[in-house]
Amino acid sequence: xxxxxxxxxxxxxxxxxxxxxxxxxxxxxxxxxxxxxxxxxxxxxxxxxxxxxxxxxxxxxxxxxxxxxxxxxxxxxxxxxxxxxxxxxx
Amino acid sequence: xxxxxxxxxxxxxxxxxxxxxxxxxxxxxxxxxxxxxxxxxxxxxxxxxxxxxxxxxxxxxxxxxxxxxxxxxxxxxxxxxxxxxxxxxx
Numbered sequence: 540x541x542x543x544x545x546x547x548x549x550x551x552x553x554x555x556x557x558x559x560x561x562x563x564x565x566x567x568x569x570x571x572x573x574x575x576x577x578x579x580x581x582x583x584x585x586x587x588x589x590x591x592x593x594x595x596x597x598x599x600x601x602x603x604x605x606x607x608x609x610x611x612x613x614x615x616x617x618x619x620x621x622x623x624x625x626x627x628x629x
Numbered sequence: 630x631x632x633x634x635x636x637x638x639x640x641x642x643x644x645x646x647x648x649x650x651x652x653x654x655x656x657x658x659x660x661x662x663x664x665x666x667x668x669x670x671x672x673x674x675x676x677x678x679x680x681x682x683x684x685x686x687x688x689x690x691x692x693x694x695x696x697x698x699x700x701x702x703x704x705x706x707x708x709x710x711x712x713x714x715x716x717x718x719x
Contacts, residue, residue, distance in 0.1 A: 549684040555677025559670045580649045587645025594639040594692065602684065603693075 549602025557609045564613050567620045578621055585614045639692025647699045654703050657710045668711055675704045 588610050595603030678700050685693030 545684065545687045548680055548687065552677050552680030552684055555673055555680060557677075559674040559677060562667070562670055577652070580652055583645055584649040587642050587647075587649060590638055590642030590645060594635065594642050597635045597638065598688075598690065600688065 546600070546602055549600065550605065553602050553606035553609075557606055557613070560610060560613050564617050564620070567617050567624070578618065581614060581618050581621065585611070585618065588614055636690070636692055639690065640695065643692050643696035643699075647696055647703070650700060650703050654707050654710070657707050657714070668708065668715075671704060671708050671711065675701070675708065678704055 588607050591603060592607040592611060595607055678697050681693060682697040682701060685697055
């Protein structure tokens with residue numbers, strides 16, 4: 540039972556940190572503003588998130604797998620939007 | 630021994646995702662550019678990171694504690710810089 544409470548804290552953490560990324564992804568999608576973060580940094584983050592996902596699977600923790608699966612998808616979308624936007628403005 | 634390998638993957642993940650935040654914090658510190666991310670979102674992230682830290686302590690995982698301690702400090706600095714920069718421009 541105690542494990543469920545702990546995993547619940549992880550899920551709350553996952554929802555908070557992941558949802559904070561959604562408006563950023565949307566802003567980049569709209570292309571109206573630059574987020575000032577370089578593409579290189581998004582690639583570094585992407586590899587980092589992939590490592591977190593592997594780590595979460597290896598220690599079998601739902602909250603970590605959940606957070607990093609969603610973040611991985613968001614990061615791929617952000618990179619795609621940034622590349623697409625860059626190509627349009629060039 | 631296998632646990633050390635798993636924790637090693639977590640530490641690599643921690644280094645990658647955390648180091649990706651440093652240039653963003655530095656850019657906001659310099660105040661030259663906006664990062665396009667709202668203060669509200671940084672507060673949401675901050676609470677999320679605090680939850681991750683509690684989660685990491687509860688499941689006793691070094692990589693999670695390491696990543697979220699560093700990120701927590703960076704997020705507090707970013708919020709401080711953003712507030713400071715906003716006050717200067719007002």
